[in-house]
Amino acid sequence: MLRKIKRAALGLLRSAGAFERVANSKWRRERLLILCYHGISLDDEHEWRPPLYMQADLLERRLETLRAMRCSVLPLGEALTRLRHRDLPPRSVAITFDDGAYDFYKQAYPLVKKHGVPVTVYQSTYYTDHEMPIFNLTCSYLLWKRRGEQLDSTLDLGLSEPMDLRTEMGRHRVVRGLVELSERENLTGLQKNELGRRLAVILGIDYSAFVATRILQLMNAREVAEVGKNGVDVQLHSHRHRTPEDEVLFRREISENRERIRALTGTEARHFCYPSGVHRPEFLGWLEKEHVVSATTCDAGLVDRDNNPFLLPRFVDTSGRSQIEFESWLSGVGCMVAVRKAAPQRYIVPED
Numbered sequence: 001m002l003r004k005i006k007r008a009a010l011g012l013l014r015s016a017g018a019f020e021r022v023a024n025s026k027w028r029r030e031r032l033l034i035l036c037y038h039g040i041s042l043d044d045e046h047e048w049r050p051p052l053y054m055q056a057d058l059l060e061r062r063l064e065t066l067r068a069m070r071c072s073v074l075p076l077g078e079a080l081t082r083l084r085h086r087d088l089p090p091r092s093v094a095i096t097f098d099d100g101a102y103d104f105y106k107q108a109y110p111l112v113k114k115h116g117v118p119v120t121v122y123q124s125t126y127y128t129d130h131e132m133p134i135f136n137l138t139c140s141y142l143l144w145k146r147r148g149e150q151l152d153s154t155l156d157l158g159l160s161e162p163m164d165l166r167t168e169m170g171r172h173r174v175v176r177g178l179v180e181l182s183e184r185e186n187l188t189g190l191q192k193n194e195l196g197r198r199l200a201v202i203l204g205i206d207y208s209a210f211v212a213t214r215i216l217q218l219m220n221a222r223e224v225a226e227v228g229k230n231g232v233d234v235q236l237h238s239h240r241h242r243t244p245e246d247e248v249l250f251r252r253e254i255s256e257n258r259e260r261i262r263a264l265t266g267t268e269a270r271h272f273c274y275p276s277g278v279h280r281p282e283f284l285g286w287l288e289k290e291h292v293v294s295a296t297t298c299d300a301g302l303v304d305r306d307n308n309p310f311l312l313p314r315f316v317d318t319s320g321r322s323q324i325e326f327e328s329w330l331s332g333v334g335c336m337v338a339v340r341k342a343a344p345q346r347y348i349v350p351e352d
């Protein structure tokens with residue numbers, strides 16, 4: 001209901017010319033919009049997790065809208081420098097993709113090339129070296145594939161209760177049980193992959209066929225190197241997609257991540273994105289010690305010169321965002337009328 005009212009209100013503002021006026025205002029000119037994308041579906045991932053995935057044709061419509069609204073799409077680093085120097089072009093936008101998944105390579109990268117827009121990929125690197133699907137997400141996805149079912153076979157997986165896959169909560173309980181088991185037994189990546197395979201067998205899913213689709217896998221070393229060589233700006237997202245609350249471990253996540261990116265692309269990554277948008281006050285100083293120059297969150301907003309460079313807001317674009325909502329954010333109106341701006345401080349994608 002609220003959503004409908006909001007869309008109607010935005011429609012009125014647009015027809016009254018407010019989008020155009022704000023888009024061309026001095027206020028908007030002094031601000032940068034950073035767009036955030038997660039996955040671009042290889043198959044049906046947008047039905048499984050609408051807040052994280054969208055289909056490739058929707059991404060293409062977004063890129064067409066950027067052009068139609070005459071947005072200036074800039075590389076992230078350049079945009080931040082020009083913001084500091086009060087030198088932004090009209091309707092500035094920077095485009096970022098989180099995680100560096102294979103679906104970026106397969107679905108987004110060709111569109112980005114076709115439309116000639118610069119993009120930043122915040123690349124986690126652990127799974128870049130270990131070509132297998134991300135464990136906890138795989139469990140969740142495979143269980144979702146069997147939604148509606150109830151299964152008794154729990155002993156094989158060390159679970160304490162039958163698997164009730166009829167609700168999101170029931171499936172979440174199974175995922176949590178498997179993740180806890182993997183932590184308790186301190187399983188390696190390979191062992192977790194085996195556990196995923198055992199789960200698939202119980203669910204009657206061909207695990208090898210699933211792995212071959214590359215759904216829920218990151219780009220491998222060759223793919224990261226290729227996109228880096230062809231102009232994609234590869235930046236920091238922590239090595240294992242986590243932000244430990246211990247300084248030494250946190251900084252190791254940054255330095256390992258940077259080392260891997262350097263080895264693959266030959267570039268020195270200095271821009272960071274908080275995995276799952278989780279940020280704490282102590283992280284800011286630790287990032288500075290690691291010579292990081294900017295960090296983006298999942299909080300909603302436009303970036304202005306007063307923003308702390310380690311707390312840069314973005315607009316998280318998903319399947320759930322309507323065309324008019326997207327346009328409102330490009331113009332600046334969306335930010336002005338946004339009610340809730342802070343992203344929840346929890347892991348929406350549980351860490352590996």
Ligand SMILES: [Zn+2]
Binds near residue numbers: 098237276349
């Ligand atoms: Zn991420």
